[in-house]
Amino acid sequence: xxxxxxxxxxxxxxxxxxxxxxxxxxxxxxxxxxxxxxxxxxxxxxxxxxxxxxxxxxxxxxxxxxxxxxxxxxxxxxxxxxxxxxxxxxxxxxxxxxxxxxxxxxxxxxxxxxxxxxxxxxxxxxxxxxxxxxxxxxxxxxxxxxxxxxxxxxxxxxxxxxxxxxxxxxxxxxxxxxxxxxxxxxxxxxxxxxxxxx
Amino acid sequence: xxxxxxxxxxxxxxxxxxxxxxxxxxxxxxxxxxxxxxxxxxxxxxxxxxxxxxxxxxxxxxxxxxxxxxxxxxxxxxxxxxxxxxxxxxxxxxxxxxxxxxxxxxxxxxxxxxxxxxxxxxxxxxxxxxxxxxxxxxxxxxxxxxxxxxxxxxxxxxxxxxxxxxxxxxxxxxxxxxxxxxxxxxxxxxxxxxxxxxxxxxxxxxxxxxxxxxxxxxxxxxxxxxxxxxxxxxxxxxxxxxxxxxxxxxxxxxxxxxxxxxxxxxxxxxxxxxxxxxxxxxxxxxxxxxxxxxxxxxxxxxxxxxxxxxxxxxxxxxxxxxxxxxxxxxxxxxxxxxxxxxxxxxxxxxxxxxxxxxxxxxxxxxxxxxxxxxxxxxxxxxxxxxxxxxxxxxxxxxxxxxxxxxxxxxxxxxxxxxxxxxxxxxxxxxxxxxxxxxxxxxxxxxxxxxxxxxxxxxxxxxxxxxxxxxxxxxxxxxxxxxxxxxxxxxxxxxxxxxxxxxxxxxxxxxxxxxxxxxxxxxxxxxxxxxxxxxxxxxxxxxxxxxx
Numbered sequence: 091x092x093x094x095x096x097x098x099x100x101x102x103x104x105x106x107x108x109x110x111x112x113x114x115x116x117x118x119x120x121x122x123x124x125x126x127x128x129x130x131x132x133x134x135x136x137x138x139x140x141x142x143x144x145x146x147x148x149x150x151x152x153x154x155x156x157x158x159x160x161x162x163x164x165x166x167x168x169x170x171x172x173x174x175x176x177x178x179x180x181x182x183x184x185x186x187x188x189x190x191x192x193x194x195x196x197x198x199x200x201x202x203x204x205x206x207x208x209x210x211x212x213x214x215x216x217x218x219x220x221x222x223x224x225x226x227x228x229x230x231x232x233x234x235x236x237x238x239x240x241x242x243x244x245x246x247x248x249x250x251x252x253x254x255x256x257x258x259x260x261x262x263x264x265x266x267x268x269x270x271x272x273x274x275x276x277x278x279x280x281x282x283x284x285x286x287x288x
Numbered sequence: 289x290x291x292x293x294x295x296x297x298x299x300x301x302x303x304x305x306x307x308x309x310x311x312x313x314x315x316x317x318x319x320x321x322x323x324x325x326x327x328x329x330x331x332x333x334x335x336x337x338x339x340x341x342x343x344x345x346x347x348x349x350x351x352x353x354x355x356x357x358x359x360x361x362x363x364x365x366x367x368x369x370x371x372x373x374x375x376x377x378x379x380x381x382x383x384x385x386x387x388x389x390x391x392x393x394x395x396x397x398x399x400x401x402x403x404x405x406x407x408x409x410x411x412x413x414x415x416x417x418x419x420x421x422x423x424x425x426x427x428x429x430x431x432x433x434x435x436x437x438x439x440x441x442x443x444x445x446x447x448x449x450x451x452x453x454x455x456x457x458x459x460x461x462x463x464x465x466x467x468x469x470x471x472x473x474x475x476x477x478x479x480x481x482x483x484x485x486x487x488x489x490x491x492x493x494x495x496x497x498x499x500x501x502x503x504x505x506x507x508x509x510x511x512x513x514x515x516x517x518x519x520x521x522x523x524x525x526x527x528x529x530x531x532x533x534x535x536x537x538x539x540x541x542x543x544x545x546x547x548x549x550x551x552x553x554x555x556x557x558x559x560x561x562x563x564x565x566x567x568x569x570x571x572x573x574x575x576x577x578x579x580x581x582x583x584x585x586x587x588x589x590x591x592x593x594x595x596x597x598x599x600x601x602x603x604x605x606x607x608x609x610x611x612x613x614x615x616x617x618x619x620x621x622x623x624x625x626x627x628x629x630x631x632x633x634x635x636x637x638x639x640x641x642x643x644x645x646x647x648x649x650x651x652x653x654x655x656x657x658x659x660x661x662x663x664x665x666x667x668x669x670x671x672x673x674x675x676x677x678x679x680x681x682x683x684x685x686x687x688x689x690x691x692x693x694x695x696x697x698x699x700x701x702x703x704x705x706x707x708x709x710x711x712x713x714x715x716x717x718x719x720x721x722x723x724x725x726x727x728x729x730x731x732x733x734x735x736x737x738x739x740x741x742x743x744x745x746x747x748x749x750x751x752x753x754x755x756x757x758x759x760x761x762x763x764x765x766x767x768x769x770x771x772x773x774x775x776x777x778x779x780x781x782x783x784x785x786x787x788x789x790x791x792x793x794x795x796x797x798x799x800x801x802x803x804x805x806x807x808x809x810x811x812x813x814x815x816x817x818x819x820x821x822x823x824x825x826x827x828x829x830x831x832x833x834x835x
Contacts, residue, residue, distance in 0.1 A: 110402045110472050117468045121502040128510025128540055132525065135536055213521060217531040220523040224514070 115263050119270045126274050129228065133221050133281055144218040148211050150283055158201045159279050162233075165194035166272045169240070173265045179255035181247060188244050188261070191268065195237045202230050222282060229271070229278055236271045239264040305807055317412060319404035320807060324411050325390025326705065329698075331411075332382035333774075335418055339373035340767060342366040347763035350756050355746045363746045365429025365448070369421055372434045372452065375548065376459045377418050379690045383555040384463070384501075385411065387697050388470055388494050390705065394798035395488045397479025397816070399808040402472040406465050413462035420455035424448040433744060435541060438515060438526035438534050446519050453512045453519075460505045460512075460544075463551075467498035467505075479797070481816040485579075488796045488820045489572065492579040493558025496586035497551055503590060504547035511540030535600050542593035550589045552686060554582055556693030557624055560646055563700050564628050565821040566794040567643035568635030572821040574627040581620035588617050598666045599673045607666040614664030621657055625650065640792075641715030645696035648723050652688025656681060659734065674744075677737025683730040687766075695722070695773070702777070703791045707803040708784030714776040721769035728762030796820045 137143045144150060172187030206223070213223040243264050246252050253261060305320075314323055314330075345366050349357040358366065389407065393400055401407045424430055424445075430452035432441035441449050474491050515537065517523040524530030526537045557578075565572045572578065594602060594610040602610075628650060637643065659681040662668050672678065695718075702710050732755040737743075741752050748756065790799040798805070800814045 108476070110476050113476065114403055114406070114468050114472050117471055117502065118464070121464050121468070121506050123506075124503055125506035125510045128507040128543075132510070132514065132536055132540070135533065136531075139533070140531060213517075213523060217524055220517070220525055224517060224523070228513075 109259055111259050112262060112266065115266055119266070122270070123274070126225075126228070126277070129221075129225050130277060130281060133225065136217055136221060137281075137285070140217070144222075144286060145216055148215055148219045148222070150222070150286055151205060151209065152283060152287075154201055154205050155279060155283050158198050158205075159275065161194050161201075162198050162272055162275050165191045165198075166269050168194065169265045169268050173258065173261050176253050176258045176261050177255055181250065181253065184253065184261060185244060185247055188240055188247075188264075192237060192240045192244065195233055195240065195268075199230060199233055199237070202226065202233075225278055225282065229274055232271050232274065236264070236268050239267055307807070309807065317408050319400070319408050321389045321393050321401045321404065321407060322705075322805060322807075322809075324407050325386050325388075327411050328381045328385035328389060328414070329387075331414060331418070332378050332386060333777075335373050335377035336382075337770070338422075339370050339378055340770065342370035342373070344763060344767050346370060347760040349746055350748070351760040353748050353750045353753055353756075358746070360746060361428055361431065361445075364431040364433075364444075365425060367744060368430045368433050368436075368452070369424075372421060372430075372456070373418075374686070375434065375552065376456060377414065377421070379552045379686065379694070380459070380463065380548075381414055382694050383552065383559075383690060383697075384494070384497060385414070385466060387490075387559065387694075387701070388466070388497075388555060391701065391798060392470060392473055392491055392494060393477070394704075394801070394805060394809060395491055395796055395820075396474060396477060397482060397797050397810075397813050398473060398477040399810075399813075401469045402477055403469050407469050410462045410465040410469070413458045413465075417455040417458040417462075420451045420458070424451040424455075427451065435545070436515065437541075438518065438537050439528070441515060442518055442526065450516060450519055453516045457509055457512055460509050463501050464505050467501040470494050470498040471502070479813050479816060483816075485575065486816055486819050487579075488558075489561035489575065489578050489582075490555070490558035493554045493561070493582045496582035497554045499583075500547045500554070500586045500589060501551055504544040507540055508544030511537055511544075514540075535597070538597050538600055539593070542596045543590075546593040546596060547589050549682075549685070550585055552690045553693075554585065556649070556690050557582065559693045559697045559700075560624075560628055560649065562796065563642050563646045563696050564631050565823060566700070566792050567638045567640055567646070568632050569638070569823045570631055570635040571819075571823055572627070573630035573633075574623070575819070575821065577623050578627050581623040584620040585617060588613060588620070592617060592664070595664050595666075595669065598669045611664060611666045615661060617664075618657065618661050625654060625657075640699065641710070641712060641719055642696045642699035644716065644719045645692050645699065645722075648719065649689055649692035649696065652684055652692060652726065656684030656688055659684060672737050674742055675737035676733040676741045676743055679743045680730050680733030680737060683733070684726075687730065688726050692722070692726075695719075698777070700792070701798075702780070703787030704798055704803050704805070706781050706784070707787055708780050708782075709787050709791060710780045710784060711776050714772045718769060718773045718776065721765060721772070725762050725765035725769050729759055729766055730762070732756075732758045732762075795822060 168187055169191040172184045172191065175183035175187060211219050213219060243261050246260060309323060314326060318324065345358060349363055427447035428445045430448045431444040432449065474495055514525040518526050524532045526532045526534050528534060561572060561578055592610060592614045594606050595614045598607055663678065663681055699710055699715055736752055736755050739752065741748055787803045789803055795818065797814050801810050
């Protein structure tokens with residue numbers, strides 16, 4: 091995909107430039123994080139200005155999200171093993187670790203949906219539930235996109251040699267995105283769940 | 289793909305594109321930054337007419353104190369969409385998308401942007417956004433002004449307001465994707481011989497613009513998403529009766545929309561720094577000061593947004609903090625203004641239309657900047673908040689600043705883009721009409737505001753009639769002023785005098801290639817041997833024979 095086949099030949103016309111996609115993704119994610127920061131700020135404003143937060147009828151569940159957090163955070167380590175493997179040209183291992191990551195992400199999403207179904211209140215119940223569903227929902231959408239990216243990498247890796255120790259920007263970008271989703275979740279979990287303990 | 293054996297005259301370039309783009313390529317998903325730049329420019333100049341038509345309708349209504357020309361709903365819809373279109377579909381896409389895309393790779397010696405496909409995606413988000421805005425008129429048009437403050441935006445024309453939100457989210461996404469591209473391109477794609485202090489100042493300005501867009505646009509998206517949920521999905525983020533808070537929306541909105549003001553002027557500052565040295569035949573005064581002041585505006589500009597909210601129950605400490613931070617912006621802006629004046633000083637000034645618009649911008653922007661300083665000061669702002677004084681101020685910086693800058697850029701780079709010169713006499717007629725129209729339209733607004741006329745109204749007290757009619761006459765002159773311009777562009781594009789590679793004897797890299805540039809810009813990348821503005825150092829026959 092990178093067109094660096096003849097990088098040894100000095101080309102006069104139409105040379106390819108270096109692969110800047112990772113840099114581009116990082117720049118984009120810096121921007122994307124600010125959108126979540128906007129949501130976080132809104133949440134904190136409401137939290138500091140409303141006496142009972144969260145209100146009695148919308149208490150949050152703690153155990154399931156805590157388990158989910160452990161799953162998501164450890165999946166970040168697993169996907170890192172995957173990119174480490176491809177950097178050593180071990181395609182089979184990469185596929186294995188990426189597969190496990192995808193499974194963990196899917197479990198996280200299922201857990202999230204299960205939590206929604208069992209909470210007993212909905213998006214419209216009150217301001218807290220507005221924030222709760224909007225923020226976790228947006229994060230969930232990002233997890234879903236991350237999952238699609240990982241599945242995309244797995245799909246492309248079915249052809250031998252598509253990813254190798256030199257060409258592995260795809261897995262690398264999927265990993266970076268997955269870490270991003272993870273970091274956002276840690277902040278989100280702290281704000282929505284952990285802070286209710288205090 | 290062995291490419292080394294291809295000679296310079298190779299008829300078909302190896303990337304599978306033709307030797308030259310045909311007209312229909314400009315209507316397709318094309319990854320060439322020059323095609324994308326032209327797509328942005330043409331689209332935005334079309335929407336300029338749409339937004340201008342709405343302005344003329346508004347001013348016609350305001351020619352008399354009574355509401356007798358437009359229905360109240362249509363007036364509000366025109367008011368909202370005039371602002372929205374002029375900002376999001378005219379100035380931003382023309383200055384950032386159009387000139388940014390066209391010029392940056394050419395100025396830094398790159399063959400294209402870092403992510404050409406992403407670039408094309410960013411452009412193609414714009415036409416649907418425009419379609420959504422125009423389509424919203426089917427549902428009555430959004431009524432709540434370009435700021436769309438709740439609760440008004442939540443209780444009027446829900447369907448149209450929803451389309452409005454989606455349109456803004458689309459152009460916001462486009463702006464973020466574009467900014468990623470600009471930053472990475474300027475950072476990584478410069479021709480190797482170009483050092484950081486040899487980058488044209490327009491590119492420095494685009495660095496600042498892109499950082500600002502990257503950090504502020506997503507926050508607006510967050511606010512608009514909450515608004516969307518409030519309108520359509522029964523949440524109550526901004527509904528006070530259910531515990532929500534309307535001021536939170538204002539914070540999210542202005543955290544983007546104040547920087548948006550700088551998004552619309554920083555590229556223009558960059559254009560000024562290009563046009564003035566070329567037509568004054570002098571090195572730019574204070575290269576580093578201008579470059580760093582762009583970054584300073586970008587940084588400080590992220591912390592001034594509350595000056596739009598001095599009357600929103602803002603606590604005194606906030607008023608003090610944000611008054612001070614706002615006034616600090618005047619310093620880097622002043623550095624630029626004085627640097628341009630110092631560049632002009634003693635220069636061999638050529639009164640081309642591009643230069644006339646640049647100097648016109650200088651005078652307009654000083655005036656608009658000063659009225660901005662008065663508005664940024666909380667004690668004064670409280671009295672003129674939401675009056676025509678504000679409308680006068682921001683039109684001075686946006687029309688007298690940004691639009692003059694875009695005009696200047698068109699006259700300056702049209703020869704590069706099309707290979708043909710614009711007609712100078714028509715250009716001068718255009719300039720004179722625009723200059724007079726601007727003063728006539730936007731100066732009386734300050735007086736109206738000081739006398740207490742509120743903005744966004746269709747009816748006003750009869751005592752304001754005379755000044756309002758003056759404003760309306762000015763607006764008609766501005767409407768007429770675009771006629772010679774559009775005729776000039778359309779005629780010159782096919783029939784204008786041939787420009788040659790470098791009609792202005794300019795030193796930046798875009799003038800080292802053909803006009804219009806070939807696909808992928810150069811056969812052999814240029815080598816930078818001098819700074820972008822070293823006029824007077826280079827042997828220049830024209831200057832030497834005259835002196």
